[in-house]
Amino acid sequence: MAGIAELVGVRPPSLYKHFDDRHALLSAVATEVALDLGRTMAVAVDGAQADPAAKLQSLAVAYRAFALAKPRAAALIFAGVAPDIAPTPEAQAVAARPVLEVAASIVGQADALAAARALTAFAYGFTSMEAAGAFRFGGDVEEAYGFGVAALLAGLARGRSARSRAR
Numbered sequence: 001m002a003g004i005a006e007l008v009g010v011r012p013p014s015l016y017k018h019f020d021d022r023h024a025l026l027s028a029v030a031t032e033v034a035l036d037l038g039r040t041m042a043v044a045v046d047g048a049q050a051d052p053a054a055k056l057q058s059l060a061v062a063y064r065a066f067a068l069a070k071p072r073a074a075a076l077i078f079a080g081v082a083p084d085i086a087p088t089p090e091a092q093a094v095a096a097r098p099v100l101e102v103a104a105s106i107v108g109q110a111d112a113l114a115a116a117r118a119l120t121a122f123a124y125g126f127t128s129m130e131a132a133g134a135f136r137f138g139g140d141v142e143e144a145y146g147f148g149v150a151a152l153l154a155g156l157a158r159g160r161s162a163r164s165r166a167r
Contacts, residue, residue, distance in 0.1 A: 037066055040065075045098045
């Protein structure tokens with residue numbers, strides 16, 4: 001807490017007027033990060049063409065930009081942190097809403113959660129590795145990300161078609 005107080009230019013006791021402890025402070029930060037990410041992705045989706053593929057592309061690009069600009073913030077809300085440091089359920093819902101809406105437009109409401117989880121896992125995993133400098137084999141990393149997004153979109157669309165035929 002002393003280090004954080006120094007960073008924001010206050011004395012450590014001042015932080016305790018607002019936060020009970022380090023966990024409460026980190027939870028508040030995680031909540032703000034989730035809200036910021038949700039707003040960022042919502043703006044990207046709202047500004048995209050009506051086509052679900054275009055919305056997914058805009059969503060993926062917005063997430064990547066956010067995660068690369070703020071890798072530690074993205075890790076705070078997605079990495080295996082303690083449950084008492086997680087964003088509030090309301091903030092999690094704000095962050096999830098654009099992903100769930102885009103996923104539903106691609107696979108339908110019944111499979112939206114599964115599709116949203118797949119999209120989130122890909123985007124978080126890819127950008128975490130990218131931020132850590134794990135892609136050392138050369139090539140265009142942005143192109144690889146786009147390839148992954150396109151592959152996910154194609155797979156989700158095929159999965160929806162297969163499920164529709166089976167029903």
